[in-house]
Amino acid sequence: MLANIRDWWRSYNWLAWYPGLAFFLAIVAFNLWGEGLRRFLTESRISLGRLVNRYTLGAAAALLLVLGWTLRSTTPLGVYRPQAQQFDAGRVLEDVRVLASRDLEGRMTGTRGAERAAEFIASQMEEAGLFPGGEDGTYVQALPVPRGYLVETPRLEILDQQGHVAQALAYREDFVEYAGSPTYSSAVGTGGAVATILSSSRSYGENAGAIVGLALGPHPEGPGARLVPGAMSAGPQDPYGLRNFDLFDRIVVVREAQAAWLNVVATGGALIVTGDPLTFERRYLYRGVIWQSPSMQPVMLITPQVAERLLATAGSSLAELERMGADLPPGQIAMTDPGATVHLQAAVADDVDDEYLNVIGFIPGTGSFTGSRQGTGMDSQAVIVSAYYDGLGVGPDGMLYPGANDNASGVAAMLEMARLLNHSPYQSKRTVVFIAWAGGERGEGLSLENVMGARPGFSLFTPEAVIELSGLGAGSGDSVALGGGSSFRLVRLYQDAAGRVGTPTTTRGRGPHYRLYAPPGFGGRSALSLYVSWDGSDRTAHTPADDVAAIDPEKLERVGQSTLLTLLVLSRETNY
Numbered sequence: 001m002l003a004n005i006r007d008w009w010r011s012y013n014w015l016a017w018y019p020g021l022a023f024f025l026a027i028v029a030f031n032l033w034g035e036g037l038r039r040f041l042t043e044s045r046i047s048l049g050r051l052v053n054r055y056t057l058g059a060a061a062a063l064l065l066v067l068g069w070t071l072r073s074t075t076p077l078g079v080y081r082p083q084a085q086q087f088d089a090g091r092v093l094e095d096v097r098v099l100a101s102r103d104l105e106g107r108m109t110g111t112r113g114a115e116r117a118a119e120f121i122a123s124q125m126e127e128a129g130l131f132p133g134g135e136d137g138t139y140v141q142a143l144p145v146p147r148g149y150l151v152e153t154p155r156l157e158i159l160d161q162q163g164h165v166a167q168a169l170a171y172r173e174d175f176v177e178y179a180g181s182p183t184y185s186s187a188v189g190t191g192g193a194v195a196t197i198l199s200s201s202r203s204y205g206e207n208a209g210a211i212v213g214l215a216l217g218p219h220p221e222g223p224g225a226r227l228v229p230g231a232m233s234a235g236p237q238d239p240y241g242l243r244n245f246d247l248f249d250r251i252v253v254v255r256e257a258q259a260a261w262l263n264v265v266a267t268g269g270a271l272i273v274t275g276d277p278l279t280f281e282r283r284y285l286y287r288g289v290i291w292q293s294p295s296m297q298p299v300m301l302i303t304p305q306v307a308e309r310l311l312a313t314a315g316s317s318l319a320e321l322e323r324m325g326a327d328l329p330p331g332q333i334a335m336t337d338p339g340a341t342v343h344l345q346a347a348v349a350d351d352v353d354d355e356y357l358n359v360i361g362f363i364p365g366t367g368s369f370t371g372s373r374q375g376t377g378m379d380s381q382a383v384i385v386s387a388y389y390d391g392l393g394v395g396p397d398g399m400l401y402p403g404a405n406d407n408a409s410g411v412a413a414m415l416e417m418a419r420l421l422n423h424s425p426y427q428s429k430r431t432v433v434f435i436a437w438a439g440g441e442r443g444e445g446l447s448l449e450n451v452m453g454a455r456p457g458f459s460l461f462t463p464e465a466v467i468e469l470s471g472l473g474a475g476s477g478d479s480v481a482l483g484g485g486s487s488f489r490l491v492r493l494y495q496d497a498a499g500r501v502g503t504p505t506t507t508r509g510r511g512p513h514y515r516l517y518a519p520p521g522f523g524g525r526s527a528l529s530l531y532v533s534w535d536g537s538d539r540t541a542h543t544p545a546d547d548v549a550a551i552d553p554e555k556l557e558r559v560g561q562s563t564l565l566t567l568l569v570l571s572r573e574t575n576y
Contacts, residue, residue, distance in 0.1 A: 076569050076576075077500050083424050084501065084565035087416060089557035093548075095124065095412035096473065099389065100404035100548050107403060108285070108393025109438050110147065110354035117389055118357040121411060121436045128419040130361030133433060133455045139359050141454035147354040147442060148286035150177065153396040155345040156271075156300055158310075159208065165343070171397060172280050174306045177346045178272065178299040179284040205298045207251070208343040209268040213316045213336035214252040216240060217328030219261050240333050242266035251342055253307055255318065258325055269344050270299045273307040273318065282542035283392045283401055286348060287443045298344040314339030356438035358451050359389070363422050365571075367429030378429040382461040383570045384448070384527070385418075385432065387411045387469040388440025392542060403441075404548045406512035406541040410469035411436050413556065417564050421571065428571035431461060440470070443516065449523025463527035465490060465570050470533050471512035472559045473551040477535025480559050481509025487528035493569060493576050494530060498562035505562075509535030512542075532563055 098104075098120055105113030122139035126132075134140040154177040160166040169175050220239055239261055247267045254262055256274045264270050279301055302310075304318060311317050316336040324334040367378030387410030391403030402408075418434045435451050446468065452458045465487075475481075480498060482491050482505055491507060498505045511533035534555050540546040569576050 076573050077497055077565060080426060080565055080568040080572075081500050083420065083426065083568060084497075084561045086420055087557060087560040087564050089553040089560060091419075092409070092412045092416045092473075092556050092560065093551060093553055095415055096404055096408045096551055097548050099408035099411060100402040102400060102402075106393035106401045107389060107391035107408075109145075109356055109390045109442065110149070111393055113393065114357060114390055114438065118359050118436070118438075121359040121389060121415070122361075124415045125359065125361035125418065125434065128361070128415065129422045130363060130418055130434060133360035133362045133435075133458065134358070135454055139361055141358040141360060141451065143356040143358065143450060145354050145356050145439070148348045150179070150286065150346065150396050151349045152347045154300070154347075155343065156302070157343040159341040159343055163208075163341070169302075169306060173303075175271075175300045175302045176280050178301055179286045205269075206343075206345040206347075207269045207298055208341060209249045209251045210338035210341050211251045211253050211271065211310050211314060212247070212338055213311050213314055213321050214254045214262070215321045215325035215328060215334045216254070216258045216261060217325065217332040218330040220331035238263040238266060240331060242333070245333070245335070250338065251344065253302075253310060253321075255321060255325075258321075264297050264299060267297060269297045271302045271307070271310070271342075271344075272299065273304055274301050275304055277303075278543075281544075283395055283399075284542065285392060285442055298346050300344055300346075310340055310342070311336065312339075356390075358438060358454065359436040360433065360451060360454055361418065362431060362433040363418070363428050365429050365431040366427045378574070379431055380460065380462060381430045381464040382452075383428075383430050383432045383464055383567065384435060384466045385414050385469070385567060386435040386437060386446055386466065387414045388438065388446070389436040390438040390441050392441055399544055401542070401544055402547045404551055405471050405474040405537055405546050407440060407470045409471065409473035409551060409556065413472050413560050413563070414469055416560060417567060420564060421567065424568070426568060426572060430464060430571050432567070432571050433458075433461075440513075440518075443518050445518045445521035447521030447523055448525055448527070450521070463525075465528045465530065466525065467530045467532060467563065467567065469563065470531075471537030471541065472532070472534055473553075473556045474540060474546075475510075475534035475536035475555065476539050477506070477509055479504035479506045479509065479535050480562060481505075481511055481533045481535040481537075482507050483509070483511050483531030483533060486530045489576075490528050490530040490566075494532070494562065494566045497565040497569065500565060501558070501561045503558040503562045506535055509533065510538045512537045514538040530566075532559065534559055 099107065099117055103113075104117050104120075105111055107114050107117045118140055122134075125139050130139075132139045135142065153171050154175075155171075156169045156175045157165045158167040158169070217240075240263070242263045243266045245266075249268050251269045251271060252262070252267050253271045253273065256272055259270075259272050262270065280303070307318055311321070314336040316339075320336070328334055365379030365381070388407050389411045391407075392401035394400050414434055414436065421428060421432060433452075435446070437446055437451060439446075446466070448463055448466070452461065452463070467490075480494075480503055482494060486507070495505050511531065540550055
């Protein structure tokens with residue numbers, strides 16, 4: 001080593017002298033220790049066979065097991081585990097029955113059923129001993145949010161030459177209204193394309209016209225391009241220039257996979273062909289403020305069978321539309337001849353004064369002097385446990401959507417955690433805020449800025465972590481789903497906690513709103529977030545089958561214990 005650096009070792013002697021000295025000392029020490037050990041064993045006549053045998057090895061293994069068990073049981077997860085196992089799924093199920101009962105009418109925002117649900121949740125928070133976190137010393141925060149409502153059963157009718165109804169198609173069998181609940185889709189031509197088009201257009205109203213089959217070529221900007229909201233004219237917002245084709249008195253029929261770039265405003269309305277039969281069972285609510293006018297283009301989703309019947313009147317078919325679209329260059333369209341005349345109607349009321357009622361309770365933290373200055377302790381940090389409680393209500397055809405799993409289960413589980421945490425021998429050092437919020441079924445996200453501004457002083461808290469619960473009691477999977485957007489740090493903690501109570505987890509599961517895009521709540525969020533559901537809970541979500549009978553108490557217990565154990569750690573520990 002010294003020979004290799006003979007030209008410059010005087011200037012950079014540390015490159016060789018220090019490593020060389022370390023190697024020298026290590027070799028000398030190893031030899032001295034080995035020689036000393038050899039002499040000790042020789043002179044003391046100790047038999048290694050007597051010291052190292054199956055009995056001593058077994059004793060050492062047993063000692064290591066006991067030591068490992070002791071260390072594991074004295075970690076925070078081990079200490080809080082017995083408390084988490086007190087989670088009572090039976091009590092949760094009773095709350096689910098109340099929230100999903102017919103008396104609460106599906107809990108749709110702006111209805112008496114939602115008010116009754118908020119009153120029940122507030123009473124349970126008071127009974128659990130939570131401090132009120134709403135307005136004027138109550139548990140409730142009211143936020144005026146106007147929304148549109150479907151006031152009568154939508155209609156899709158085939159007209160004869162005199163304009164009379166020749167055939168009325170069956171609601172939820174042949175067609176269903178599009179209410180503006182977007183499916184998340186990052187590229188053109190995916191199965192969830194309908195949402196991208198209609199979320200940026202006025203997809204409600206009434207109109208009649210002859211149908212035309214419409215085929216779209218590839219988008220001129222490529223498959224990664226996204227629609228600009230508010231498409232009203234040619235250019236980037238009308239990539240196919242549909243306004244140049246005089247389609248204002250035509251009802252276009254287009255396949256779902258080709259609908260992502262359709263500018264509905266340039267047509268008289270649209271019939272989107274979907275092959276998913278569950279589409280006609282599920283209900284979605286209108287989102288955003290609706291300004292109803294006679295010129296608003298209605299949009300319906302129809303079955304392939306209805307589409308074939310209508311296209312046959314234009315001398316075409318779905319297979320022909322597919323072929324026409326495959327041969328088109330980017331930015332071009334092809335149309336069939338006009339066919340049968342149809343009448344579309346979706347009557348929506350936009351003058352209803354809707355109101356979101358958020359229900360908020362909290363447990364004050366006790367770690368006020370853990371910081372270096374007053375106001376910097378753990379009690380000034382907030383751990384937020386939340387679940388949306390609003391539902392889908394009753395459809396215009398009288399169908400009740402109980403929303404037992406989506407999301408009475410999340411609210412009921414949250415209330416049970418509040419009871420146990422408030423009466424736990426382990427007092428929370430951080431402030432824990434429990435929020436049952438409205439707007440989840442309107443496709444909206446939880447706004448911390450809104451709810452943390454309900455009670456004076458709440459805005460001074462620093463949100464440390466947010467746990468959002470939904471769809472906990474039913475699902476086709478066999479594990480807890482930790483949703484997309486969850487913090488890696490909280491996911492690791494939850495996985496460790498779930499492992500302590502024997503519950504498997506997955507980060508690739510399906511929650512009740514799987515593939516439904518919800519924009520971030522007002523004000524954004526900087527706190528760590530964790531989205532907890534039972535895998536496969538989207539199976540019955542948004543359908544009448546989401547009732548109490550579908551709830552599995554074992555799933556409630558397993559996800560409840562895992563979440564409560566995670567919450568106990570978050571509420572008390574600085575390192576997790």
